[in-house]
Amino acid sequence: MNDAAQMTTGSTSTDENNTRRQQITRVRSSVEYHIYYDGKIKYKLVDETGNGTEKTEQVLKDARNKAKYIYHDSSNNEHEIGTYDIVVTGDTYADSRYKDKLGGNMIYLINISDNVSSYSSGDVQFELAINTERPYANDVTTASLLGAMLNTGYTDFNYNGGSNERGISPAPSSSHKNGMNLDMRYLRKDKSGGGIHLDLNGETGNPCGWKGLDIERQNKFIEELKRFGWGTILGWKYWDSTNSPNTGRAWDEWYAVWQSEHPGETQRPVLKNIIHAINHNHHTHFQGYNPTLELMTD
Numbered sequence: 697m698n699d700a701a702q703m704t705t706g707s708t709s710t711d712e713n714n715t716r717r718q719q720i721t722r723v724r725s726s727v728e729y730h731i732y733y734d735g736k737i738k739y740k741l742v743d744e745t746g747n748g749t750e751k752t753e754q755v756l757k758d759a760r761n762k763a764k765y766i767y768h769d770s771s772n773n774e775h776e777i778g779t780y781d782i783v784v785t786g787d788t789y790a791d792s793r794y795k796d797k798l799g800g801n802m803i804y805l806i807n808i809s810d811n812v813s814s815y816s817s818g819d820v821q822f823e824l825a826i827n828t829e830r831p832y833a834n835d836v837t838t839a840s841l842l843g844a845m846l847n848t849g850y851t852d853f854n855y856n857g858g859s860n861e862r863g864i865s866p867a868p869s870s871s872h873k874n875g876m877n878l879d880m881r882y883l884r885k886d887k888s889g890g891g892i893h894l895d896l897n898g899e900t901g902n903p904c905g906w907k908g909l910d911i912e913r914q915n916k917f918i919e920e921l922k923r924f925g926w927g928t929i930l931g932w933k934y935w936d937s938t939n940s941p942n943t944g945r946a947w948d949e950w951y952a953v954w955q956s957e958h959p960g961e962t963q964r965p966v967l968k969n970i971i972h973a974i975n976h977n978h979h980t981h982f983q984g985y986n987p988t989l990e991l992m993t994d
Contacts, residue, residue, distance in 0.1 A: 726762040729839040735923035740992040757800040780811040794873040805832040828857030834875035840924035852889040854881035877983040894932040895977040906934040927984030931970035932977040
């Protein structure tokens, strides 16, 4: 085992009648994620070993076992969101897109369902319900998810999942590797957090259809997800008759009325910055993760 995993201290006797004595002190570290409203994430590595021996940056990255999240709002106020245990697991994928974004030699996961639920301080807030059996995000994507939610301040988010505790994307999903790509339910006008299927036309019910979608809030959240590092958002183009024949004609009729009520408006009231994908009528999927990270050295 190399020094990234342990440090050895103690004493050894050369007397054959004595037993070799050795004390193992494993390196332990934590990481502080400072999440800024402009999308930047700074991180600080903290040695938790307690033996006074200086550790390299790589050793501390490899040994992290807790993550603390601090949000910096647009007024330069700090909000301590929480400190969560990290589940460390091996990397089972060869794809470089799913490697640890800090450069650690393992995969570092946060159980969202056990840790992330709500925060409120003045206008800075979020609430997150859980609807998944694969609740893990990695510790860096957790910072981005918190940043996107806190920048919007919505209280009806619903998390549809990432990977399992080994970083594996269980069937039928195959793209949620190492907690890098995540799913979230669409946002409703009634802010209930209930189900929504964009291949349906209804405005109410559980699930409701596209008429119950809060387009303005959903587009704002997508904008924030992209700000915090996800390059591609998969979703459902309910207004497109080719992709969604059950809703396209109804949307055309609705849009004709909407245009008459909004003369001079050139922007169509539809979801922006999404790519249509099969089976994404009831949730958005975030992928192509490449956050803006900066190591804090002081």
